[in-house]
Amino acid sequence: MPQAIPATLIPGDGIGPEIVDSTLAALDALDAPFQWERKIAGLEAAKAVGDPLPADTIASIRRTRLALKGPLETPSGGGYRSSNVRLREEFKLYANLRPALTIIPGGRFDNIDLVVVRENLEGLYIGHEHYIQIDDDPHAVAMATGVNTRQGSRRLLEFAFEHAIATGRKKVTIVHKANIMKALTGIFLETGMELYEKKYKGRFALDSVIIDACAMKLVLNPWQFDVLVTTNLFGDILSDLVAGLVGGLGMTPGANIGADAAIFEAVHGSAPDIAGRGIANPTALLLAAAMMLEHCGLKDKAVRLRKAIGDTLNADKVRTGDLGGRATTAEFTRALVKRIAGGSANQT
Numbered sequence: 383m384p385q386a387i388p389a390t391l392i393p394g395d396g397i398g399p400e401i402v403d404s405t406l407a408a409l410d411a412l413d414a415p416f417q418w419e420r421k422i423a424g425l426e427a428a429k430a431v432g433d434p435l436p437a438d439t440i441a442s443i444r445r446t447r448l449a450l451k452g453p454l455e456t457p458s459g460g461g462y463r464s465s466n467v468r469l470r471e472e473f474k475l476y477a478n479l480r481p482a483l484t485i486i487p488g489g490r491f492d493n494i495d496l497v498v499v500r501e502n503l504e505g506l507y508i509g510h511e512h513y514i515q516i517d518d519d520p521h522a523v524a525m526a527t528g529v530n531t532r533q534g535s536r537r538l539l540e541f542a543f544e545h546a547i548a549t550g551r552k553k554v555t556i557v558h559k560a561n562i563m564k565a566l567t568g569i570f571l572e573t574g575m576e577l578y579e580k581k582y583k584g585r586f587a588l589d590s591v592i593i594d595a596c597a598m599k600l601v602l603n604p605w606q607f608d609v610l611v612t613t614n615l616f617g618d619i620l621s622d623l624v625a626g627l628v629g630g631l632g633m634t635p636g637a638n639i640g641a642d643a644a645i646f647e648a649v650h651g652s653a654p655d656i657a658g659r660g661i662a663n664p665t666a667l668l669l670a671a672a673m674m675l676e677h678c679g680l681k682d683k684a685v686r687l688r689k690a691i692g693d694t695l696n697a698d699k700v701r702t703g704d705l706g707g708r709a710t711t712a713e714f715t716r717a718l719v720k721r722i723a724g725g726s727a728n729q730t
């Protein structure tokens with residue numbers, strides 16, 4: 383038995399507990415040596431202890447420096463600040479790695495293998511927002527300040543460039559809007575170009591594209607891209623777009639990597655429209671668990687998990703509703719566990 387790895391587990395809101403259960407079943411079948419500290423955050427924590435990110439949860443991640451997290455609900459408009467954003471800030475999780483890989487062939491877009499690297503701490507997500515009242519309208523004017531720093535841009539770009547080299551990628555594209563937000567996103571483009579010239583030239587190809595053109599090109603010909611590296615808000619939007627290229631939000635994992643910890647999660651949210659019905663697709667969180675295994679040096683288990691997911695979806699054709707199938711989360715999980723154990727869902 384390999385050495386136990388302490389890790390924090392946050393089941394999260396909405397479909398979170400359902401997909402976390404499925405992921406734990408798969409990790410158990412793989413004999414993954416995680417020693418879980420189960421903690422709460424998001425709406426569940428706001429209701430239970432009046433804080434969507436309790437000190438106890440933060441303390442656990444500070445100890446383990448590793449977490450697997452279900453989605454956390456954030457109210458739109460007013461209400462509390464996103465616990466996801468607070469977690470990223472607390473642990474300086476500056477890099478958000480979001481791969482999109484075709485697992486089920488024959489879809490609208492086939493053979494997609496892209497990765498979005500999103501800056502996770504700066505830009506328009508810093509929460510410097512306010513309204514100005516005019517006459518009797520308290521929301522007459524809305525203002526937000528974006529902040530991108532040379533240092534923050536550099537460490538994220540360095541992460542993306544190193545990731546490209548380590549994973550044998552051929553091209554990195556910097557996505558920006560420096561024609562309009564000349565300072566805010568210009569600094570990111572300028573820093574990337576300089577860094578490439580000084581340190582990375584020739585090790586992969588580098589180009590740049592404006593965010594709006596990038597969105598169009600991703601839909602017309604996504605195969606022209608390899609690694610997309612961009613600022614916070616653009617990265618958020620683009621990672622959902624690329625999720626759509628590989629079958630939807632149920633299929634894309636994310637890793638939040640930083641100086642002090644690493645937190646693995648699905649790209650999608652708490653899906654309140656289907657929560658509690660037992661029909662959520664756990665694949666995105668399962669793929670996040672595969673990234674977590676790899677992060678902990680357990681590559682063989684990550685490979686087994688990814689293969690079992692592919693076999694369950696393709697050979698066994700056990701698929702949840704979002705993928706056009708009829709399987710419940712529990713049925714998918716049973717078939718997956720069987721695959722991990724070396725069998726197939728069709729064997730009795």
Ligand code: NAI
Nearest residue numbers: 453454455456631632649650651652653655656662663704
């Ligand atoms: P969402 O990602 O939860 O759902 C969008 C659509 O995709 C819904 O129709 C949903 O049913 C479907 N969907 C998502 N994941 C699925 C899965 N695994 N299987 C099958 N269908 C799936 O986005 P929405 O509705 O905008 O956000 C809901 C809540 O989640 C909000 O409070 C938001 O702030 C939060 N959120 C949390 C994130 C996180 O914790 N990392 C990320 C994104 C949103």
